[in-house]
Amino acid sequence: MMLLVRRSFPATRRTWAAAARRALPRPALRPALRPALVVIVVIVVACALAPAGAAAQDAGGPAAPPAAPPVRMTGAADGQAADSGAAAALARAVRLYDELQVERAVALLRQVVAPGSVYDATPAQRAEAYKYMGASLAILGARDSSLAAFREALVRDPFVELDPESFTALERALFAEARRATFLVAARPVPRLTLDPRTERLPLAVISTHQAVLRVELRGAAGQGAVLYDGEGDGVRDLAWTGVLGDGRLAPPGRYELLVAGTSRLDGRADSARLYLDVRHDVEPLEDTLPALRAADLLPERRSRSAAVRSLLVGVGVAAAAFAIPSIVANGDLAGGGPLPAVAAGAGAAGGALAFAVRVRHRDLPQNAAENARRRADRASRNAAIRARNEGRLARAKLVIDPAAGVGQ
Amino acid sequence: MSGTVVRRCTLAAVVAAVAVGAAARPMAAQLEPTGRRRFDAALEVSAAEHRVEAGEGIERSAGALVRGELRYALRSWLELRGGGGAGRLAARTDPAADRTVSELGVGAAVAPLPWLELDAGTTVRRYASALADQRWVRVHVGAETRVPLLGDGPRGDRLLGVVRAALLPVVSVTGQPGPGLALAAGTGLEAHRDRLSAALAYSLERYDFPAVLRAHDGARVRRLEQLSTVGVRVGVRF
Numbered sequence: 001m002m003l004l005v006r007r008s009f010p011a012t013r014r015t016w017a018a019a020a021r022r023a024l025p026r027p028a029l030r031p032a033l034r035p036a037l038v039v040i041v042v043i044v045v046a047c048a049l050a051p052a053g054a055a056a057q058d059a060g061g062p063a064a065p066p067a068a069p070p071v072r073m074t075g076a077a078d079g080q081a082a083d084s085g086a087a088a089a090l091a092r093a094v095r096l097y098d099e100l101q102v103e104r105a106v107a108l109l110r111q112v113v114a115p116g117s118v119y120d121a122t123p124a125q126r127a128e129a130y131k132y133m134g135a136s137l138a139i140l141g142a143r144d145s146s147l148a149a150f151r152e153a154l155v156r157d158p159f160v161e162l163d164p165e166s167f168t169a170l171e172r173a174l175f176a177e178a179r180r181a182t183f184l185v186a187a188r189p190v191p192r193l194t195l196d197p198r199t200e201r202l203p204l205a206v207i208s209t210h211q212a213v214l215r216v217e218l219r220g221a222a223g224q225g226a227v228l229y230d231g232e233g234d235g236v237r238d239l240a241w242t243g244v245l246g247d248g249r250l251a252p253p254g255r256y257e258l259l260v261a262g263t264s265r266l267d268g269r270a271d272s273a274r275l276y277l278d279v280r281h282d283v284e285p286l287e288d289t290l291p292a293l294r295a296a297d298l299l300p301e302r303r304s305r306s307a308a309v310r311s312l313l314v315g316v317g318v319a320a321a322a323f324a325i326p327s328i329v330a331n332g333d334l335a336g337g338g339p340l341p342a343v344a345a346g347a348g349a350a351g352g353a354l355a356f357a358v359r360v361r362h363r364d365l366p367q368n369a370a371e372n373a374r375r376r377a378d379r380a381s382r383n384a385a386i387r388a389r390n391e392g393r394l395a396r397a398k399l400v401i402d403p404a405a406g407v408g409q
Numbered sequence: 410m411s412g413t414v415v416r417r418c419t420l421a422a423v424v425a426a427v428a429v430g431a432a433a434r435p436m437a438a439q440l441e442p443t444g445r446r447r448f449d450a451a452l453e454v455s456a457a458e459h460r461v462e463a464g465e466g467i468e469r470s471a472g473a474l475v476r477g478e479l480r481y482a483l484r485s486w487l488e489l490r491g492g493g494g495a496g497r498l499a500a501r502t503d504p505a506a507d508r509t510v511s512e513l514g515v516g517a518a519v520a521p522l523p524w525l526e527l528d529a530g531t532t533v534r535r536y537a538s539a540l541a542d543q544r545w546v547r548v549h550v551g552a553e554t555r556v557p558l559l560g561d562g563p564r565g566d567r568l569l570g571v572v573r574a575a576l577l578p579v580v581s582v583t584g585q586p587g588p589g590l591a592l593a594a595g596t597g598l599e600a601h602r603d604r605l606s607a608a609l610a611y612s613l614e615r616y617d618f619p620a621v622l623r624a625h626d627g628a629r630v631r632r633l634e635q636l637s638t639v640g641v642r643v644g645v646r647f
Contacts, residue, residue, distance in 0.1 A: 311557075311558040311559065314556045314557075314558050314570045315558055315570065317556075317570060317572075318570040318571070318572070318596050318597065318598060321572050321596035322596050322597075322611050325594045325595070325596060325611070325613050326613060326637070328594075329592055329593075329594045329613055329615055330613055330615055330635055330637075331462075331615055331617060331633050331635065333462055333633055334460045334462055334467060334633055334635045335460075335467060338458050338460075338637060340456065340458060340611055340637050340638065340639040341611055341637075341639075343609075343611065343639045344596055344597055344609065344610070344611030344639055347597065347598050347609045348570065348596065348597075348598060351558055351568060351570070351598045352558060352570075354558075354559075354568075355558035355559045355568060358559055359559070367565075
């Protein structure tokens with residue numbers, strides 16, 4: 001009779017469910033449907049799908065491949081695996097669910113999630129499979145099994161939701177009960193994006209499966225960080241990060257951990273989840289500051305003692321040259337250079353002695369010190385200008401955010 | 410020293426001076442990049458002693474010379490020079506005679522390095538006495554080095570030791586053949602302060618003429634001449 005009733009409604013599960021919500025109050029049908037559904041399970045499992053589903057009913061046994069050929073998945077299945085066997089099986093199960101062939105859907109979904117299954121489903125596909133399994137089992141009246149399936153779905157993806165347009169109130173009620181019985185927190189993976197901190201925000205989504213005290217924090221490797229949320233949470237909470245840390249400065253490049261920690265308000269359990277981000281700065285090339293002045297770049301500010309000796313030697317050299325010129329250059333037949341060289345020699349010696357005395361007493365070179373100070377000040381002012389220009393470039397920097405490996409609960 | 414060797418040495422010195430001056434020009438331009446044109450004027454008063462040996466014993470004469478010089482720097486590394494002077498030399502020995510000396514000269518100098526200057530020029534000098542007049546035309550090529558005693562930079566107050574040497578490859582003297590060997594050398598001190606400069610310099614010129622036959626007795630006579638001076642020079646830069 002139930003089958004007849006269902007067949008009198010539109011063909012698909014979603015349209016039937018919507019029509020049923022409008023025409024037939026579900027709580028009124030519930031006592032009458034339950035025995036009929038049990039009968040359906042027995043008949044369908046025993047007769048129609050027994051060859052393909054028997055092995056799958058046994059969790060320890062190998063799963064049989066689906067009888068129908070894989071079809072391209074266009075619904076809720078993982079797009080990346082659209083052509084894989086798991087995706088096709090999942091799509092077929094969803095179609096069976098929509099056509100109210102929930103027993104066959106359950107059997108097929110169990111094959112998909114079975115350990116060692118030939119479908120090799122991804123975690124997202126498993127979460128989707130458990131969701132439809134829970135919904136199917138809810139229809140079949142297997143309440144505990146439905147709760148267990150929904151909890152498995154939540155464990156694999158805490159962001160799993162039941163669309164009110166596609167699932168009945170009974171299914172959603174059981175799903176809500178599963179959420180109350182399961183405490184998990186999670187953060188939705190962040191896509192790769194470039195963020196202008198002046199005008200844009202990084203969208204973040206975190207979730208607690210039921211009411212909890214929630215804290216969301218972004219932490220860098222150097223200990224710097226920012227608290228993005230600290231308060232009550234129940235379900236999905238959308239957050240936005242400005243790119244600025246708690247100290248008010250733009251987040252420096254590096255790896256960051258997005259930590260979601262929660263404590264259940266219902267049973268006091270705690271859970272946490274981590275997400276890792278790589279942050280880079282997309283900034284105009286920066287100028288290098290001028291290197292420190294080397295000794296070769298500066299003038300001596302004090303004469304060495306050898307300078308005084310050198311001056312004395314120069315004076316002595318002049319005196320010696322004055323005596324040597326008549327001896328070497330002059331013709332010996334002209335009897336030397338007379339008394340004149342002695343005057344030059346005396347001047348040279350006196351000049352050398354004077355220079356020696358001056359250089360011993362006055363070793364400081366104030367002109368050089370002033371010139372060095374001017375060079376240092378010039379370098380400092382040029383470096384200050386370079387730093388100012390660089391700070392301007394950094395202020396215009398954009399953040400490039402990449403999801404990093406290491407996502408974990 | 411034979412005349413051939415001297416001529417070869419002279420030629421080599423001229424070539425070396427020109428080559429070094431040309432090659433070092435960019436270096437000097439870098440060392441003193443301002444290249445501001447400047448004008449220098451200087452006056453020198455010196456005591457001079459002239460010695461001549463012409464087979465009659467050493468003739469000595471001494472006196473004072475006054476000389477003026479103008480220098481114009483076309484570039485930081487190139488300077489033009491011109492000057493003249495005059496003086497009287499009184500005989501100090503019997504064979505000598507009183508004479509007057511006057512001269513005019515022009516030349517140019519390049520400074521390939523801050524401490525080195527190469528110069529070349531020509532001078533016309535005239536000795537006049539009661540017995541005869543003699544005109545000398547000289548071409549010289551020389552080098553001068555300045556080593557600081559006080560002051561470290563190319564400008565500002567400084568005291569410098571100076572040594573110079575020159576070859577005179579071309580010397581023409583009226584009435585007799587040119588000397589086989591002609592050299593000049595000198596040393597002294599230079600002081601610079603602001604636009605003023607002062608110097609005390611000693612210099613010696615040597616001329617060895619080839620031996621010639623003396624007319625009245627047929628003896629071979631070798632004429633030697635030497636002019637040495639020590640003087641004080643003051644200058645101003647415009």
